[in-house]
Amino acid sequence: MTQRADVVVVGGGQSGLAAGYHLRRLGVDFVVLDAQSAPGGAWQHTWDSLRLFSPAAHSSLPGRLMPAQQGETYPDAGHVVDYLADYEKRYDLPVQHGVQAEAVRRDGGRLLVEADSGSWRARAVISATGTWSRPFVPAVPGRDVFTGRQLHTVNYRSPRDFAGQHVVVVGGGNSGAQIAADLALHGDAAVTWATRRPPRFLPDDIDGRILFDVATARRRALDAGRSDTGGVASLGDIVAVPPVRAARDAGLLHAKPMFTRLTATGVQWADGSRSDADAIIWCTGFRPALAHLAPLGLRGPRGHIPTAGTRAVAEPRLHLLGYGDWTGPASATLIGVGRPARDAVRDIAQLLSS
Known part of the structure; x- marks a missing residue:
């Protein structure tokens, strides 16, 4: 059975929830399809001792400050999972867990999102699948002979x-x-x-708060045609x-x-x-999880889809959110994804109204 929604968000982690918050505020008809069986996104699967780079108040999604974790300056992953679960419930976001989006195709004037539990026809799609499901391992000689x-x-x-x-x-x-x-x-x-x-x-007094400000300043400089400041990479x-x-x-x-x-x-x-x-x-990084977008034929250099802000250049009904600086300054972070999510939803609202 094919269902309908004005907007389908693919991915229910921090980026998908930030998009959902802004969609809810504007009264848009939308659904969030999340492959995870429970709230919390990739934070559910991190190592036991992982800590955020910033204090809780500076690691928040739009509309809801993350509460401090008792006894901890930098919250652990379990605290983040609890925060995301509460966020999803607090704003009554229509997240369907355990639903794997397999393909996004053009279908006349709409986009067809095919999932393992059925299909959705949407006027716009926000892809927010992140990178955690696509770990990268370099092709080092001997990888196939090591017995450990x-x-x-x-x-x-x-x-x-x-x-x-x-x-x-x-x-x-x-x-x-x-x-x-x-x-x-x-x-x-x-x-x-x-x-x-x-x-x-980085110097010991630098944490995620400063990194977000530096990344934002770099993006603004580039958008204004000024020289590249180097951003976070210039610091360490x-x-x-x-x-x-x-x-x-x-x-x-x-x-x-x-x-x-x-x-x-x-x-x-x-x-x-x-x-x-x-x-x-x-510990060699990740690649964007974009296989579901392959039918659209949008991939460019380095596997990225060319974007203007978060909007795919060759498919204006598609927005990409949370994959890194190419989809918004610091957009792969909790505090950084709020602004590009807001901008993406505003752009989509204009598209829907036209």
């Missing part, structure tokens, strides 16, 4: 799973630093941290959240240059030396 355990950030949960093992953590970003610190501080594991370039820690790569700071100050976070290949029993370094390893944790 290989996992990505998405599969890591706790240092208890690696007691007594030698673990190589790969990646010089926040996930790599946090997981290396978690293993070094709380586990009974030997840890080697491998990065492609020396890690760049790693936010020194308390566990990372503790491991760094204790001398436990020493990065080695990236190894050149994996062997059957470990890794080989550029000088030819080898190190045995029981596990490799690839």
Whole structure:
């Protein structure tokens, strides 16, 4: 059976909920299709010790401040899940959980969203599927011969799973630093941290509040035709959240240059030396989860869909939300997604009225 809605939002994590808030405020007929079986988006699947980069009040979606977590300056993932579940309920957002959107196609004057539970015909679609479901692992030589355990950030949960093992953590970003610190501080594991370039820690007094302001200033400068300020990347790569700071100050976070290949029993370094390893944790990032949009034929360089703001250039009935700076400054963050969500919904409201 094919149902109808003016707007279909694909994805019920933080970006989908932010869009839903603004759609609800404007009285638009909409539905949110979410592949997750429960509220909370990807935050339900993170590692146990993960912390936000910002205090709760600076990690909020539009309309509702995140309450502080007792005893914590930087809330953990469980607190975020509770906040998103409450947000969805508070604004009575029509989220259908456990519904996997499989394809979006043009269907005359509408877009047809095909899901595993049926189809929806919509006048506009907001894609907010994020990146968590598309972990990226680089094509390092020897990946297929290593006999130990290989996992990505998405599969890591706790240092208890690696007691007594030698673990190589790969990646010089926040996930790599946090997981290396978690293993070094709380586990009974030997840890080697491998990065492609020396890690760049941001100053200890910088957190997500400042990063959001910097990202926004960069976007405004580019939109005004001014020179690129470099944005967040000009400051560093790693936010020194308390566990990372503790491991760094204790001398436990020493990065080695990236190894050149994996062997059957470990890794080989550029000088030819080898190190045995029981596990490799690839903290090497993600790619946008856009397979459902493939029938529209919109993909451009680097797998991105060219956009003007959040609107797809070649399909104005489609908006992309929360995939990174190319869909709005800091739009992959809780506090950053509010503005592009508002702008996307305003644009859609104009489309519907015409």
